[in-house]
Amino acid sequence: MKKYKIIIFAAIMGLTACADWLDVVPDGIPTLDMAFNSRVQALKYLATCYSYMPKNGGSADPTTLGGDDIWTRKTTHFSNRFSLAGLDISEGRQNATSPVLPRWASMYQALRVCNTFLENVHLVPDLQAWEREQWIAEAKVLKAYYHFCLVQMYGPVPIIRENLPVDVDVYSVKVEREPVDDCFNYIVQLLDEACDGNMLPTFVLDPATDYGRITKPIALSLKAKVLVTAASPLFNGNNDQATLKNHDGTPLFDTTFKPEKWESAMAACKQAIDICHEAGIMLYRFDDAANRFNDTTVLNITLRNAFNLRSNSEIIWANTQMISTPASGGMIHASMPKLNPDYVNSNNICKWLGMPIKIAEMFYTENGVPLDEDNTRNIGDKYNLRTAQAKDRLYIRQGRTTIDMHFEREPRFYAWVGFDGGVWFGAGQYNDKDASSLRYLAFKIGETDGTEGQGNWTGYIPKKFIPYEAQLNDINSISSPSYAWPIMRLSDLYLLYAEAINEVEGPNGANNAELFQYIDRVRARAGLKGVKESWDTYTNNQKYNTQSGMREIIQKERLIELSFEGQRFWDIRRWKTAPNEYHTPLQGWNMMVSIVDGTEEEVNRMMYQPQFLLEQKFGVRDYFWPIRISDIEVNPNLVQNIGW
Known part of the structure; x- marks a missing residue:
């Protein structure tokens, strides 16, 4: 174990542009002894824990082109600058032999690095106790996040609580998937441990150097999102996954709906909002102090x-x-x-x-x-x-x-x-x-x-x-x-809270004032009137008076407010509305119209003719990624997701 080599990934180079604390180890491959022989070296190892964060909002992110909200055609010129692999998900070409944009290997590598850090950070001789506690909390939040990324993508997964010794027998290495509720419980346990006491700062200590590092608002907001996800139909009483079991017959999904999951989510959202407000996090508004614009x-x-x-x-x-x-x-x-x-x-x-x-x-x-x-x-x-x-x-x-x-x-x-x-x-x-x-x-x-x-x-x-x-x-x-x-904005958290309240008690319960307050805050920042006033004045129904009607309003608000940010991809899956969304054919306007094709009116009429682009596919199997067949061959204890 002492001879284990650590690779400081090139991804850290991208971090140094925004955070001076993420320096690269000079030779790139120190021994494990060297990695924890000083505060400076240990901080670099903590940076390695961060370096595995999935690349949100790029061509390596399946939400960019794998959903139904952003689309392009496969062209050689474009693919030279931007990978188009995500289109294979959107167009129904996912497969188990070579899964498209998987996270299985990278997330488990990340978890091993985080565990190595947690096992050795106590060895650092010149690290103050308060800072050691903060770093431990950061690593635990990252462990929780990496497990959550796996659960979003694969459903129930093997939990990596600690690294196995190098001399462990081969049968101990062949781990099994754990029930999805156990996965969520472990993620929440890690976040609770990280938030215990004052281990994490409420504010970013130095925005110039620490931007992106874990704070208490981040940890509690992640907990809120994790619990809302766990309470949602995909993971709460999902009968479609009833046949997914380990080889010993252990069911990996509990098909019984549990309302208490939404109650936990509601409490977590409120706790996260309170700490965000304490930290001065608020809906952004441009300050036109010079009065330049209307x-x-x-x-x-x-x-x-x-x-x-x-x-x-x-x-x-x-x-x-x-x-x-x-x-x-x-x-x-x-x-x-x-x-x-x-x-x-x-x-x-x-x-x-x-x-x-x-x-x-x-x-x-x-x-x-x-x-x-x-x-x-x-x-x-x-x-x-x-x-x-x-x-x-x-x-x-x-x-x-x-x-x-x-x-x-x-x-x-x-x-x-x-x-x-x-x-x-x-x-x-x-x-x-x-x-x-x-x-x-x-x-x-x-x-x-x-x-x-x-x-x-x-x-x-x-x-x-x-x-x-x-x-x-x-x-x-x-x-x-x-x-x-x-990764998360305050408007996202506000809408999660409104969603949780509605699922617990509907729109007319004890917390209905807060339900409408938080969704209306998002709407007001967008220049809109509140839900009740808008629906009363401009529609012929008051759907906000029923739980199902309010659910529809909240979901629409999330899809609009968080559009193109990658949230839609996961939201329509956890709500189990993805089949309806994907089965609506993608259409665009006629972009091959020229200004010389006729009169101005003729050209405009030709342009605004809907053109068929793609008939997308989505079935039960598409809610979760396949585990690569070669990984199952190496570890036969792993069972494949349904449909793959």
Whole structure:
């Protein structure tokens, strides 16, 4: 064991840009003795524990292209910069021989590293007791997180409580999967141990060097999400998994619904909210102290910054393993349009990532209710052509013709969705007093962002990924602020709490005031009225009065507020609504229309014809990843997930 070598992964290099404490060991391969012979060396080993965090929001993240909210075509030019492997999940090509974007091996490597740290950190001679306790707590939270990542992906898994000695017999190494409730219980146990006493700081001690390190708000917010997940239909009384058993007959899922799981989740959410408030974490709002912009623009900046402004006031936890930069080949570069006519000939900036029509339709109207429930609109008109007037000028280019459903939508739609004719505030143009000077998207062939056979195929861009200051420097170069990918924002936690209250007692129980308070806080920040006022005024029903109706409202609010952040992928699975979502065919607009194909009206009518893109597939087996067949051959005690 003393000769065990430790590899400090190259991923740490990405961390050093944001955190000086994550330095790389000079020779890269110290012995275990050296790793814990001083505080400096042990801190580097703690950095290694962090280095295994999954790469949220990139091409290695299955939620990016494996869901139903972001889509692109497989093109050689794009795949040179951004892996398209996730499309195999979206398009039903997952398999057990070579699973697509698995986390099995990497997470178990991570757990071994965390256990090694916990087993040896007491050996560090120059480490103060309080700091040792903090580091132990951080490692325990990371162990909990890595187990949770495995459970989300695979369901019940082998729990790695401690590393096995190197001389253990071969039969002890062949571990079995443990019941999924035991997995959740162990994860919560680790988080409770980490939060015991004052081991973790409430605040980031030094934002300049410690950004991304575990705090008490992070640990308690993770606990809240874990318990909400455990209480959700996928893991709570799921009869579809009744046949998943170990070889000795041990069932891996309890098929009995347990309401107390939601009660635990509700209490955990409230505890997490309280500590976040104590830490000064609050819903972000852009402070226009210089009074430069009007209210519409201030709200637009607020909503864009809430996700992609580094270390803003509502980020509970950001993944410094995944820094979004223009040069990273990540989400900024993959989504960025040209916008500037000077760069129309760029072949490298092609807004490759798009979103289907159904996601654009998902956002509320300006009245804060679904498009098909708003009694002020005729849903049959949604694809009819309209021309933007002066009142629309900060959302849609005045004089530009687009379709009815792009008008009078909620502010989050305009802040996070790019569409033909949509105003793009920023990108070098900031004078909202002169709307005609602002950038806008022009998607027809022959215009600035025309597709011409490559690039966007849907007619929509996930604008949320791109800071409003981002712009092209030259024909193939983007300048933009960078940011760490948010794992959890306060709005996420607020909506988890509202969901848990509704599942425990419905919308009319003892905690109904808090239920509506927290969902309405998220809506108010988005420029919308509260749930009750919106549904009373603009719909012909009061669905918020029933548990099922309120469940639908809360789920829709999560899908909108957390759109494109990777949360939808896991949410629709834990709710067991994924089959309905995936079975809605993906459609986009006709992006091969040229400005010379006819009159302006003819061109617009040709463009706004829904085009079939993909018939997705989703069955019971797709809720969980397959375990690689070769891993089962090595360890026959592992049973395969259903359907694989």
